[in-house]
Amino acid sequence: MTPKARGLSQQGRHLAMLAVIWAALVFAPYWMPLFGGYTALGTRVLVLGLAAMSVNFLLGFTGVLSFGHAAWFGLGAYGAGLCLKWVALSTPLALLAGTVLGGVAGAILGVLLVRRRGVYFAMVTIAFGQVFYYIAFQWSSLTGGDDGLRGFERQPLDFGPFKIDLLHNDVYFYYFVLVCFAAAAAVMAFVLRSPFGHTMIAIRENERRARFLGIPIELHIWIAFALSCFFMAFAGALYALLNNFADPRVLHYSLSGDFVIMAVMGGMRRFWGPLLGAVIFVVLQDYISSVTVNWMSFIGALIVLIVLFFPRGVLGLLGQRRTA
């Protein structure tokens, strides 16, 4: 094959893959029940998949490991919940409130973080993430403490002449989340294709060289970090709407770990890897915790096995075979 033809066929394969992914997502409420799934599980996969993609935006494309991203996810969830409970009965406003709360908090703390690298960065992000866990835990008059934040419900979408009932119809809510997911994924893909996205990858590949080229590394990492926090908070706000509930565990570092493992499991150098990872992780967790009380051991063993034997994830493994 000539290089041009190879390029074309690669592009074709890429388009075919996109078509398969979107077809699977759009028709999920119809094919999932055939395999014993239920719509709320599909919604959960979408929300957690978006969160894992947000972590990967930073980890896979900038090469910066944040192990405290659940903090922004959780802030998004609490922001949306508190907005619905105290401010206004509006689903879009709740999404906005959650996204802004988590994103802005992440952007501010990001300033303290950007000069750290590698393990040190991971450690500082874990520790900062836990701050919000303790706040949610201690400030029970606002957050409900350990019992969690209750007493809010997602509201129907009001288009004047007609309303869409998101609360009682799981399928409608699935499509609402899918639209949100698609919008976020589109923005993410757009950023990654922009010159800024290519600079992120340059920093990942060789930070010192990028610095010598005159790229302001800290600024770029900060912007990538802040963007990733906004995406994360958006996912968190959707999560609060999904459960009509938020508790301190959505802020805990073990959830951050879950997101990272989803990204690694699916393939962290790929755009769609984390979504695939989320599918595998969420479905396995749902299944294992329904058959045994020792699900923690199984998940732990799964993590160990992936790290030791499949560090490139499912998509990384497939890609390797294709180029070989």
Added chain:
Amino acid sequence: MLELTFFNVTNGLIIGAFYALMAIGLSLILNLSGVINFAHGGFLVIGGYLAYTLRPYIGFWGALIVAPFLTAIIGIAVERLLIRRLYGRDPLYSLLLTFGLAFIIEDGTRQFWGANGLPFSVPEGLTSALSSKFFFITGYRMFMVAMVAIVVGLLFVLLRYTRIGVRIRAGTLDLETVSALGVNVRALRSLNFAVGIFLAGLAGVLAAGQIGLEPTMGDSLLMPSFIAIIVGGVGSLTGTLFGGLLIGVASGLTAVIFPSASEAVIYVMMAIVLLVRPRGLLGEEGMLT
């Protein structure tokens, strides 16, 4: 007020000594192998529960000595079988591995010893208060601090004056050169890991005497240990020691003025340190950053 302050500062020092014991173990492993050991809290739990099981046979004093050694042996096995394979790879992977390991250890503890808390009593002689005025300074608390002081002191002497200690310190700075000089780096890392886990096991036994045993008891101690390392400065064991004591005292002092913030204050301290002196109090420029 003065007495209350004194009470809380003493309390803070004791807790701080405890954080330091955990954090120094973590720090040893982090410095030489570049691994953030998420399972450190898990090893602490193993140490405590092993002491609980051994106690009826060999008594408190026997368990205090034997349980940390057994924990260290488990640590060596884990290092040889799992963690060793990840040296030289992206630190992400060792982080995730120990994260998964922490899950397995917590669940395993629950399986073997049950999900409910277990009591772990200390010998009679250690429980009584030393004086009626300072009722809160029990013999056991003094004993804990003394143990930490002795063990940490011994560790520092080992690191400074023995051949192995010198190699560990040199490896922290430049492992490649140490390896080129003919030192068996694999064995060195194993040993270093075992020492770190030994400290976690010891912390587990000591903690069990104070707060009893629970499968999740390591969780609440892991985060302060991370912060002790960050505040003290990555790469410096002395810094970690001071970091641990400092955040202990700070949270003790805050408990006098504003009790509900006593947990939050250590995070505030971390933020201030990162703003004013990003490498930590005693950290060296360029170490692991």
